[in-house]
Structure formats: structure tokens, C-alpha cells
Amino acid sequence: MPDVITIGETLAAFAPVESVRLRYASGFRMRIAGAESNTAIGLQKLGCSTGWISRLGDDEFGAFVLNSIRSEGVDTTGVHIDPSRRTGVMFKQPLANNETEVSYYRDGSAASALSPDDIDAASIANAKLLHVTGITPALSKSCHRTIVHAMDIAAKNRTPVSFDPNIRLKLWKETEFHPILTELIARSNILMLGMEEAEILFSTKSVEQIFQAVFKFGSITHLALKDGANGSYAGTSTDYLHIPPHPCKCIDPVGAGDGYNAGFLFGLLEGMDIEQCGKIGNIVGALATETKGDIEGYPSRKYLEQLLQKKQNIFR
Ligand code: KDG
Numbered sequence: 001m002p003d004v005i006t007i008g009e010t011l012a013a014f015a016p017v018e019s020v021r022l023r024y025a026s027g028f029r030m031r032i033a034g035a036e037s038n039t040a041i042g043l044q045k046l047g048c049s050t051g052w053i054s055r056l057g058d059d060e061f062g063a064f065v066l067n068s069i070r071s072e073g074v075d076t077t078g079v080h081i082d083p084s085r086r087t088g089v090m091f092k093q094p095l096a097n098n099e100t101e102v103s104y105y106r107d108g109s110a111a112s113a114l115s116p117d118d119i120d121a122a123s124i125a126n127a128k129l130l131h132v133t134g135i136t137p138a139l140s141k142s143c144h145r146t147i148v149h150a151m152d153i154a155a156k157n158r159t160p161v162s163f164d165p166n167i168r169l170k171l172w173k174e175t176e177f178h179p180i181l182t183e184l185i186a187r188s189n190i191l192m193l194g195m196e197e198a199e200i201l202f203s204t205k206s207v208e209q210i211f212q213a214v215f216k217f218g219s220i221t222h223l224a225l226k227d228g229a230n231g232s233y234a235g236t237s238t239d240y241l242h243i244p245p246h247p248c249k250c251i252d253p254v255g256a257g258d259g260y261n262a263g264f265l266f267g268l269l270e271g272m273d274i275e276q277c278g279k280i281g282n283i284v285g286a287l288a289t290e291t292k293g294d295i296e297g298y299p300s301r302k303y304l305e306q307l308l309q310k311k312q313n314i315f316r
Contacts, residue, residue: 002051002075003128003269004043007119007150008136009054009111010034010069011104012061015092015292022093022103031293032068033090035133035166035258041072042262042284042298048269051123053078053150055110061087062110072295080118085110098250098289104170112139116149124150125157128269129190131261134165134181138172144180151187160221163188164261167197186217190268192261195227207233211240222274224264224281226257232285234264234278243278246307248286255294260285262298283307 013033016025040050052074056062058081065087070076088106095101106112114136124130130150137144154161165181181201185191191214199205202213207225214223215237223240225233231245263284267277284298291297299307 001123001126002049004040004048004050004131004265005053005078005123005127005129006036006040006050006131007053007114007147008034008036008133009088009106009109009114009139010037010052010056010065011088011090011106012064013090013092013294016094019094022091029292030064032065033254033294034065035135035164036131037069037074038255038258038294039131039164039261039265040074041069041295042259043266044073045298045300046262046266046284046304047301048266049075051075051078051127053119053123055080055082055085055114055118057081057085057087057110058083059087061089078118078120078123082110082113085113088112092254094252098252100252100254102170102254106139109139112143114139114146115142116146119146119150119153121153124153124159127159129162129265130154130159131162131164131265132184133163134177134184135168135171137180137184138168138175138177147184148187151184155187160189161187162190162192162261162265164192164257165197165201166257167194167200185214186219188217189219190222190224190265191220192224192257192264193226194257195225198225207240211235222268224260224278226260226281226285228253228256231282232260232278234274234281236274241275241278243275243282246279246283246286248289250289252292253289255297256285256288258294259288259298263304280304280308
């Protein structure tokens, strides 16, 4: 059984071949996009065994998503095909300064009907880690119940839970998400938090105050605070440190946070110290920004080791 289980929706994501407004685009490139499967793929590339639980429509986009994730080596036996609903899609609009705006077409998608019955308890009970995000509970009430159910199984079986709030305002719409995310943080052990999300959740930009606020949740053992081009902070209840960024040439930042999660969690699973975990998180996140897709830039374990040892690549 896989060491790491993730749960969530993955979409067929379309980006215009040329960086133009979508209305002028004549060609699109189709890739996959899903925070949880991104993290699973990142971990899998680093040599961890991972599984992804989800629902997909019985359609071409569902087949594309399933084939893509399976081809990266992620276990997809926990994926249910729902003939009555469609696979969700999204479009990426490239903007100035290498920013990206997304438009979702996922209301009522197959994954938005995920329910606790879709969860194989044994896979979570036997895993070394359950990784979930705040995207799934934003999709529907049954998705929210599914995540709570999965966390309950993890707690009963002492499987550590990592949680990334991944706040997507376009999905929460009018829903008051603070109490929902706070409750999920209180059920987690490892918190992966973006700096802007920390500010939204804890009303402060002060790193020290964020660390204090997070460790008031007695369940949390590790916090990674992702600060984009400034690097990250990582710590435990007793101490934290700043980890400088890994240099990169960003062309699309989407997927970097999930890549960071994969690198950081890989370090923890390998028993590395918190500084090394954060360093690997920074590397995987930085490499993710250098490609247009979410996952293409995530490194193999061999490449990561070369970077950590500062070895030159020999191409010829
Ligand atoms: O973190 C990247 C994700 O946001 C992207 O891949 C799509 O999962 C996605 C979402 O719901 O926004």
C-alpha cells in the first residue's frame, strides 16, 4: 500500500500556447492541475510511494487526468469513475509579471460529489502520511465531510496528517471559510501555509506571531511557511528558521506551493532535519516555476541530490 495518501480533485487545465488574452488564443495546451495530485506526483518523483483518491467523469478529460497521474507512478486504485458527472476543467490566463489567472468550470463535477464512502480506510490506516488541502472542502458539503472523515481515520490510526489550506477565494465564494479551515488545521499535524494565507487566517504578517498562533493548535508538530521568492520559514513548537530561496527563472508560479509541500514532506518522511526539509521544499517549489505546467518541473530524486551536492550536470 502507498506510504502517502492524498485526496482531491484534478482538472484538465488549458493554457493558451501564446501568452495572449484567451479570446485571442487559437491554440491551447492541455495539462493536469490539482493541488493534491501535484503533491503526490512531486513525492513520487522523489521516490516515495503515493496514492490519490478522487472521482472522475467517464469522459475524455477523466481518461486524460487518470492516464497522466498514473503514468507518473501514483497509485490510482482509489479513483472512482462516475458516469453521471463530468470531469472538471479550468483555463489559465497568463498575465503580466508571470502571474496567472484561473477560470474554473467545475461546479457539479464528478470530484465535487466525493463522499466518505469513497475512502478506503485501510489505505489511510496503513499510510505514513495523509495529505489534504482546503480546496476539497470548498467544493461541496460532501467533499468537506470526506476530508473530515479521512482525518478521523488518520487520527484513529495515528497516521500523521499534513494540511495546506490552499485558499481559493473563487471556490469559497460567499462561504465563511475561516471556521472550516481552522477546524481542519486543528485536526492536522503538519501545516503547509502560504504567507498570504497566514495573513488571511491569523490577521498578521509577523512571522513570529504566525508561528505562535499555529502552535496554539496543540495538534501541530511542524509548520512550513512559504514566502514565494523570499524562501520559506520552517519550524517546530520550540524553534523556527528562515530558509533562503533556491534561484529560479519563474515563468508560471502555479504548482510551486504543491511542489514545496512534496519536497518538505519528502524530507520529513526521510527523517531529515527541519532545515533540510525546508531547503528541499524551496528547491522543488523553485523548479516548478520554471515550466508552464504545475508538475513538469518537479525534480527526480537523482536531480535533487545533484542540486543538494551542487554537482554539475554532464550532458555529453
Ligand atoms: O496549487 C495549484 C492548484 O491550484 C492548481 O493545480 C489547480 O488544484 C487546483 C485548484 O483547485 O485550484
